[in-house]
Amino acid sequence: MSETTGKSSPYQTILVAGGGSWGTALASLTARAGMATTLWARNDQVVSAINGSRENSIYLPGIKLPETLGATTDLAAALENADAVIFVIPAQYARDNLAEMRRLTGGKTLPVALCCKGIERGTGALMTEVIADAWPEAIPAILSGPSFAADVARGLPTAVTLACADKSSGERWAQTIKAPHFRPYLTADMIGAELGGAVKNVLAIACGVVEGKGLGESARAALIARGFAEFQRLGVALGAEAQTMAGLSGLGDLILTCSSRQSRNMSLGYEIGEGRTAKEIIAERQTVSEGAASAGPLMKLAGAAGVDMPICAAVADLVDGRTGVDQAILGLLARPLRNEGSPAE
Numbered sequence: 001m002s003e004t005t006g007k008s009s010p011y012q013t014i015l016v017a018g019g020g021s022w023g024t025a026l027a028s029l030t031a032r033a034g035m036a037t038t039l040w041a042r043n044d045q046v047v048s049a050i051n052g053s054r055e056n057s058i059y060l061p062g063i064k065l066p067e068t069l070g071a072t073t074d075l076a077a078a079l080e081n082a083d084a085v086i087f088v089i090p091a092q093y094a095r096d097n098l099a100e101m102r103r104l105t106g107g108k109t110l111p112v113a114l115c116c117k118g119i120e121r122g123t124g125a126l127m128t129e130v131i132a133d134a135w136p137e138a139i140p141a142i143l144s145g146p147s148f149a150a151d152v153a154r155g156l157p158t159a160v161t162l163a164c165a166d167k168s169s170g171e172r173w174a175q176t177i178k179a180p181h182f183r184p185y186l187t188a189d190m191i192g193a194e195l196g197g198a199v200k201n202v203l204a205i206a207c208g209v210v211e212g213k214g215l216g217e218s219a220r221a222a223l224i225a226r227g228f229a230e231f232q233r234l235g236v237a238l239g240a241e242a243q244t245m246a247g248l249s250g251l252g253d254l255i256l257t258c259s260s261r262q263s264r265n266m267s268l269g270y271e272i273g274e275g276r277t278a279k280e281i282i283a284e285r286q287t288v289s290e291g292a293a294s295a296g297p298l299m300k301l302a303g304a305a306g307v308d309m310p311i312c313a314a315v316a317d318l319v320d321g322r323t324g325v326d327q328a329i330l331g332l333l334a335r336p337l338r339n340e341g342s343p344a345e
């Protein structure tokens, strides 16, 4: 897919499922672009805040939302007229919510852009596998890439990867979400795009630990580069394309998330590096840090593919309480020396 035709028509009636910061930012984007947009959230405080004061004061405070954006807790009503769904519910709740949407639509074939960046606990399934099980009639796409919700909602320039195996649906999605400050790049490589988003969240926790522990910027750069090597090994094993891995949803998002404490995953790692446990930090937060839940399933996926991912394994051990920060760092530094390009032993 080298160039889009630019002739595709956008989807017109959009349901954004998920009232967190990213769902709200994306709903604001499509509503501002003139699509009839309804945001479905399970939390009625979020819905009342959006409908009442045009602000999601819980998950995206300080951002004025367009008057045309409607919010509801009634999923059945929201689905009734939708011709496309932007799905922004955290990965661990994706299966149940997608199955419920399938039930409510009677198994309708709808385009669904999956925006969550995670891997399912228990199964090690990527989001395209989850939707294939839970709502097989849907036409999935993956929206991923370096994009903090607050940046997008403020209209700061952002570029993302839009992956869709169905060329026509991919082109319609690109026309639907594009904005003067928001630029989607199309690919058919859905595995590469979804893997990038999930793995960078795990690696961002590691980078946060490095910062929180005060190990220095050289250590952080080494971690990003060696983390990227782990991601590439897994990507190659699962059939991801090199260009996607080096693109916005891979390297691009890895750089963003590993560089800023605006990232919830990075800031989780930072606090772990300062000496707190993942469990106590997560218990205090109402926002999601997908990397914490996805680290274990990622190891399952990597194990099944026969791929060694030592940094991600250390994060999985750390967040699940099987190791401490010092032990994890020593373990990584003590690994046998090897050639930079060779697959891990």
Ligand SMILES: NC(=O)C1=CN([C@@H]2O[C@H](COP(=O)(O)OP(=O)(O)OC[C@H]3O[C@@H](n4cnc5c(N)ncnc54)[C@H](O)[C@@H]3O)[C@@H](O)[C@H]2O)C=CC1
Pocket (backbone or CB within 6 Å): 018, 019, 020, 021, 022, 023, 024, 042, 043, 059, 088, 089, 090, 091, 093, 115, 116, 117, 118, 147, 148, 149, 150, 286, 287, 288, 289, 290
């Ligand atoms: N916030 C961001 O800048 C970006 C987030 N994402 C991804 O978008 C997805 C959603 O994240 P955010 O919007 O940031 O969430 P958030 O952290 O702002 O809010 C948490 C969301 O999780 C929902 N939630 C919690 N428990 C739930 C349950 N049992 N069932 C259904 N929903 C539940 C809450 O209702 C809320 O919508 C995640 O996969 C995240 O990685 C992707 C790109 C950017």
Ligand SMILES: O=C(CO)COP(=O)(O)O
Pocket (backbone or CB within 6 Å): 117, 145, 146, 147, 148, 149, 201, 204, 253, 256, 257, 262, 263, 264, 265, 266, 288, 289, 290
């Ligand atoms: O995915 C993101 C930016 O692209 C958001 O990262 P966090 O979930 O770590 O905040």
